[in-house]
Amino acid sequence: MASTPQDQKDTQAKPATDAPRRGIDADWLQWIAEQRLRNCSPASMLDTMTATGLPAEACRMAIAAVEADPIFAAARRHQQLHAKLSSVAANLQRLWELDPAYTTVERIRKPTREAFIERYVRGCRPVVIEGVADDWPAMQRWQPRTLAQRFGHLDVEVQADRHADRQYERNKLAHRRTVRLADFIGQVLDGGPSNDCYLTANNEALRQPGFAPLLDDVGTLPPICDRSRLAACSSFWLGPAGTVTPLHHDTLMLFHTQLVGSKRWRFVSPLHTPRLYNHFEYYSPIDLSNPDPMRYPDAEGVPVLEVVAGPGDTVFLPLAWWHEVTALEVSVSFSYSNLDLPNHYTYANASISNW
């Protein structure tokens, strides 16, 4: 049962609708609340406000009124819960980092199902499996020129005009364009490094009947995959060197097999989420290649795991790990989430904006 105002008497909160807050508009009141939640002192807030020309007495009254407002008391309770959960995550993360090899992404071959589940799925550790694609015809048949010969006449959906938009991944629906695969491959092979155009997982190529033969080129899967769901749960990626998929997390676990070229993967633990300014869906504004500690101080020093996956390597992405992926060469890869384990997770915060 939800607690009543009577239960919550410890807050000492009083309505403050009578505060004379001349010149202190709603934006300022929100600013005051946010600064107080960050433990800014009333004196320093007063200095900042009066430096903009606001009258000191009105500022003092507004600061006191916010502090006494029951809505602010409710915000404080939520903030305390958030702080508690953040410290639980930080304490668990400290245990993970006791491992001297924490920042190394392991490389393994032919894991057994039991060992893989134990160490990487339940242990929640990114890993590269070598040799998964040894028997995949795709290693030869997905070379870009061969793909152009086989499927060049078909249309695909790519993400284009990304240069003009710093938030191209968040805004990916606005960047959708349909192109002929042969034209796109020509552009990738002749155009040099670029992040402007990329055939990403959001394309539905593998659901088109014309592309069905691609799945026949996929051989043995890692030991926790359900082959019967491959067509429904897989994506095909193709792009030039220089594509960057910015820092985000997925809502399921997946494998990503590199067929052509190489990609650099950078990972950040899900337990560091409170430090990643995750104010919109599954995205973080942190650029791990160009950190900005002035703007994002909490992210400073977050340990980053890094690995380069080349042809034949399969990256396992464990639950909720943040990742940023950069293609180092013309790249063709294949991702699949058809695990035969429960693989659907929800993240309740999903779209808190304007933090």
Ligand SMILES: O=C(O)CCC(=O)C(=O)O
């Ligand atoms: O390869 C990429 O550019 C991004 C891959 C990725 O984020 C994923 O498979 O979840």
